[in-house]
């Protein structure tokens with residue numbers, strides 16, 4: 001399978017000083033489903049922002065679809081259109097993503113930008129509203145939605161684009177159990193349809209259901225492991241050292257037994 005992304009020695013720092021990723025080497029092939037696991041601040045969102053061409057490496061290179069991904073390249077109409085029609089991004093914070101006056105407009109925005117005829121766009125919007133069970137929200141403004149509803153609309157707006165590559169930053173956070181279950185099934189369908197899916201998550205319990213490959217980021221912003229869900233999940237030492245698994249029951253019960261003053 002052809003590579004979709006190829007990262008060579010990629011580092012990123014915010015404001016040229018705050019380290020967010022260090023020396024990342026990574027090859028992601030067409031049709032892979034990859035989960036990025038890591039503690040708060042390990043660099044998961046930064047990695048996804050880089051893969052979406054929203055920010056660019058301080059050093060190293062990123063190739064997407066076998067082309068070097070740079071700010072200049074994304075300013076050229078041809079490549080921007082090629083790239084944006086193939087890659088969809090669900091932001092960790094849906095507030096950043098939703099900017100249209102209504103939910104329906106939000107879902108129509110991407111397909112209209114791609115130049116699809118309005119009849120086809122209306123059909124796609126209706127399909128995706130029904131698929132996510134958010135038809136009743138279609139005329140609401142984003143600020144009339146709960147956080148979970150915003151997340152659903154953010155996911156819906158990417159699905160209405162039907163991209164080849166889906167980048168999703170903590171997509172299951174703030175989803176209720178039924179929607180989470182539906183979403184996990186949807187990922188299965190998207191995988192079968194040959195999409196390349198890269199999700200970040202804290203949730204060890206969903207990893208094996210949404211991915212065939214897991215990357216573990218350390219708190220030093222490097223890749224500690226790259227393996228199958230089964231390999232990563234059984235490696236408690238790795239998960240503990242990367243602050244993904246915390247032996248809280250032991251710690252808390254010890255603390256409670258001891259009491260504050262003893």
Ligand SMILES: Nc1ncnc2c1ncn2[C@@H]1O[C@H](COP(=O)(O)OP(=O)(O)OP(=O)(O)O)[C@@H](O)[C@H]1O
Nearest residue numbers: 014018019020038039040041042043044045046047
């Ligand atoms: N806009 C920003 N300005 C400065 N530093 C930032 C900014 N965004 C992130 N950082 C820093 O970059 C590092 C990586 O952050 P990032 O948001 O990628 O982590 P994350 O793994 O997505 O965390 P979380 O699980 O909390 O979402 C952290 O140390 C963070 O403090």
Ligand SMILES: [Mg+2]
Nearest residue numbers: 044045092169
């Ligand atoms: Mg994040």
